[in-house]
Every structure is written in structure tokens, then in C-alpha cells.
Amino acid sequence: MSDFNKQAGSLTEKAGISPPEITNVSAINQIKNKRRQQPSAEELISGILLGNRTALSRAITLVESTNPEHTEKAEEIIKGCLPHANKSIRIGITGVPGVGKSTFIEAFGTYLTQAGKKVAVLAVDPSSTISHGSILGDKTRMEELVKDENAFIRPSASGENLGGVARKTRETIILCEAAGFDTIIIETVGVGQSETAVHSMVDFFLLLKISGAGDELQGIKRGIMEMADAIVINKADGDNIKKANQAKLEFNRALHLFPPKKSNWQPKVTTCSAITKDGISDIWNTISDYFEMTKESGFFQEKRNEQNHFWMMETINEQLKSNFYNQPGIIAQMEQIKKAVQNDEISPFAAAQFLLNEYKKGF
Structure with missing residues (x-):
């Protein structure tokens, strides 16, 4: 009996260590009050002009907010930043899901920052129809670029907007430009509808493709190809190099059938590998040639004026x-x-x- 009691006693639960009571209530309250405090529009504008990323992020949140109380403050911020905007080049990048947009943007953005550029990436994520949250999580897939001091990545859930274009992307561009970013990259969802809206807010439109998808000879992609200023065949590495070069030839033939662009620019087709970084510098050279030509002809500013009216x-x-x-x-x-x-x-x-x-x- 005594042995049984000993065994029972060894199995009984002993009193644990109770958690300590909160002794510094004032410190907790200070932290809570600080979190509740919202910086004024003037403070956010000053922070943005100084390149403060926290101020930029908070301002973008206000701009994207549907809360009527935030609208007036957001408009004040945009008004304060507008005189310092319009000093960047804006590049739209699209392609079907799986073409490697995020990997390409990370390789391309890293190349630009190493060349001394300040790059802002506005990645428009598709939204869940159930929770309305982002699905792709582009920021988590650009592990290297997100740590780059000269890069800023802002994923935005597309919500219910047509084709996945974030409602306030246009205003976000202004804030990023005021913060000193000289290259703005806008990534579309790539579902076929958002491209028109993105095309109306960028200077250069880049279409990513992969070989073997059957797009080379299909007319159904005519609309998106007509908007493209360059077509890049991604994933041109390993066994895909030969297929990518063949796709390049096919797309070059197809582009010659399209009517001339208003800018008189002849779209270029090139190949690259976002993994090996091959071809990345050629893409930037193509983009640089485009800007040099359109600025000399006056088309660059003409297009900007049309976009502002739109x-x-x-x-x-x-x-x-x-x-x-x-x-x-x-x-x-x-x-x-x-x-x-x-x-x-x-x-x-x-x-x-x-x-x-x-x-x-x-x-």
C-alpha cells in the first residue's frame, strides 16, 4: 500500500512557476501610446524626401487605404511629393504565371543597384477571393533584392480591381520617385487584363516569355505583343538554350507583321536566364536605347502627358x-x-x- 502511495505521489502534478506580474505598467502604456500616434502629413513628406523607408511605407499605406479619414491626408502627402516626382524611368514587366517574373526582377533589380541605380519594385499580388489577402507573396521570393539598401519592394494586394492592378499604384509611383528612386519597376499579375492599365502608367513595357509554350505562332497574344517594347525569352539556360533561340527567331518574325509604333521604336526580342544572369545587361542596354531615342524625339514627354490626362x-x-x-x-x-x-x-x-x-x- 505504501509502495502504491509512493507511485501515485510521483505521478501527481506539482505546482509550476507562476508567470511574473507586469511591474512596469508605465513602459507598456508608453509603447501602446507610441503605436497609436500617427505622424502628420508634413512629417511623412519630410521623411519621404529624406529617403526614409518607414515614412514611405506608412504614406503608401495611407494612399492605399479605403478609410475616408485617410483620404485627405493621403492627398496632402501626394501634393507635397508631386514637385519632387517625375524624375525616374518607369518599367512595366508582365508575363504569364510561371514565366519567372519574380526571379527575373530580382536579377534585373540587383544588376541595376550594382550599377548605382535606386530601384523601387511595385509588385501587384493577386488577391484571394475568400480572405482578400495576397496569394503570391512576391516580397518573400526576392530574398536578395529585399536586403539591398538601394532597393525598395512594395507588394500590394490587387483587391477587386480589373486584372489585378492595385488601385493606387499610380500615386505610389509618385511617392517612390519623391523618395529618390530613379527606376520604378511595376510587376503585373499576368492574367491578361491588367497589362493595359500598367501600360498606361509606365514608359517601357517588357513582356516575359518562355520557350515551348506555343505562343510563337498564335494570334491570340497579338494584343499584348503590340503593347510590348521588348520581348524577353526567360529561362534560356541548360537544355532550354536552343529552344529559347528558336523562340527568339519566331517572335522576331511575328513582330515584323505588326504596324509601326507611334514612337517609331522597333521592339526587340532577346533571351536571358534569371538564374545564371546571362543576358540581363543586354536587356538594360535595350531599355537605355529606347529612352535615348524617345527623349530625343519628344515622344517620351508626349506619352507622359497623355498618361497624366488618362x-x-x-x-x-x-x-x-x-x-x-x-x-x-x-x-x-x-x-x-x-x-x-x-x-x-x-x-x-x-x-x-x-x-x-x-x-x-x-x-
């Missing part, structure tokens, strides 16, 4: 749409009208006109 109209359209759906009168009647349309009690066109008339009454 984004003014886009902003007006976006604001009108937002005002329409947030007007109390529209909100109150939307569900009822929607049900009437679904039940064929009223045509979609008549319903739309009715809501528009109701919207006009608010003015």
Missing part, C-alpha cells in the same frame, strides 16, 4: 462611381431595384436609368 479621367470615373454607390438614396433603393430586375419586373436598362435619376436628385 489618369485624371480615370480618377474622375472612380470618384463618381464611389459617390454613386455610397449615396444614401441609392443604398436605400438598390436591393429593392435589384430584386425587381431579377424577377423581370423591370428591365436592367430602365432600372439603371431610375437609379441614375435618383442619384441626380441628390445634387
Whole structure:
């Protein structure tokens, strides 16, 4: 019996060490208060102009925010940064998923920083339709570039925007330029719809391809190829070198069938390997030739002016749409009208006109 009691006693749970009580409450409160404090627009502008990445990141967060309280502050920041912007070159990079965009951008961005450039990468991630969070996590896949002192990577979830273009990418470019970044790279999701929007905010549009995908002779890619200023066959290494060179020939033949560009630039086709870094310098030489030619002809500034007008109209359209759906009168009647349309009690066109008339009454 005594042996049993000894065994039972050895199995009983002993009192552990209780966690220490929080003794420095004031220090905890100071940390919490500091986190609650938001820097003013003037402080963020000053930080951005000094190249402070924390200030830049916080300002971009305000610009991307859909909180109405942040809109006025974000507009003030953009206004303060605008005189210091427009001093960079903007490069759009697209390609289907799996073409190696992130690996290429890391190799290309590293090459530029080593050449003395300051590079900002705006990677537009597709968003989950369930949680609305980013899926690809581009920043985590550019392990070397993210540690580079002359590089800044900002992934942004695309949300519900057409084709995955982040809603405030255009304004983010202005902030990055004001922070001293002279080369802005915008990576699209590569799903076939966002390319038009990105093309309207960059100076040079680069299309990444891989050999053996069957695109060389297909006409379905005509639209995206017409926008491209250069086509790069990626993954030209190992056994793929021969296939990549063959793809280069096919794309060169296809490009000669397209009408001349307004810039009079003849798009170039080249091969590269983001893994071995072969061909990266040739791509930068091509881009440099493009900028030299378009700046001399005046097309560079002409295109920038057209883009500014385009984004003014886009902003007006976006604001009108937002005002329409947030007007109390529209909100109150939307569900009822929607049900009437679904039940064929009223045509979609008549319903739309009715809501528009109701919207006009608010003015």
C-alpha cells in the first residue's frame, strides 16, 4: 500500500512557476501610446524626401487605404511629393504565371543597384477571393533584392480591381520617385487584363516569355505583343538554350507583321536566364536605347502627358462611381431595384436609368 502511495505521489502534478506580474505598467502604456500616434502629413513628406523607408511605407499605406479619414491626408502627402516626382524611368514587366517574373526582377533589380541605380519594385499580388489577402507573396521570393539598401519592394494586394492592378499604384509611383528612386519597376499579375492599365502608367513595357509554350505562332497574344517594347525569352539556360533561340527567331518574325509604333521604336526580342544572369545587361542596354531615342524625339514627354490626362479621367470615373454607390438614396433603393430586375419586373436598362435619376436628385 505504501509502495502504491509512493507511485501515485510521483505521478501527481506539482505546482509550476507562476508567470511574473507586469511591474512596469508605465513602459507598456508608453509603447501602446507610441503605436497609436500617427505622424502628420508634413512629417511623412519630410521623411519621404529624406529617403526614409518607414515614412514611405506608412504614406503608401495611407494612399492605399479605403478609410475616408485617410483620404485627405493621403492627398496632402501626394501634393507635397508631386514637385519632387517625375524624375525616374518607369518599367512595366508582365508575363504569364510561371514565366519567372519574380526571379527575373530580382536579377534585373540587383544588376541595376550594382550599377548605382535606386530601384523601387511595385509588385501587384493577386488577391484571394475568400480572405482578400495576397496569394503570391512576391516580397518573400526576392530574398536578395529585399536586403539591398538601394532597393525598395512594395507588394500590394490587387483587391477587386480589373486584372489585378492595385488601385493606387499610380500615386505610389509618385511617392517612390519623391523618395529618390530613379527606376520604378511595376510587376503585373499576368492574367491578361491588367497589362493595359500598367501600360498606361509606365514608359517601357517588357513582356516575359518562355520557350515551348506555343505562343510563337498564335494570334491570340497579338494584343499584348503590340503593347510590348521588348520581348524577353526567360529561362534560356541548360537544355532550354536552343529552344529559347528558336523562340527568339519566331517572335522576331511575328513582330515584323505588326504596324509601326507611334514612337517609331522597333521592339526587340532577346533571351536571358534569371538564374545564371546571362543576358540581363543586354536587356538594360535595350531599355537605355529606347529612352535615348524617345527623349530625343519628344515622344517620351508626349506619352507622359497623355498618361497624366488618362489618369485624371480615370480618377474622375472612380470618384463618381464611389459617390454613386455610397449615396444614401441609392443604398436605400438598390436591393429593392435589384430584386425587381431579377424577377423581370423591370428591365436592367430602365432600372439603371431610375437609379441614375435618383442619384441626380441628390445634387
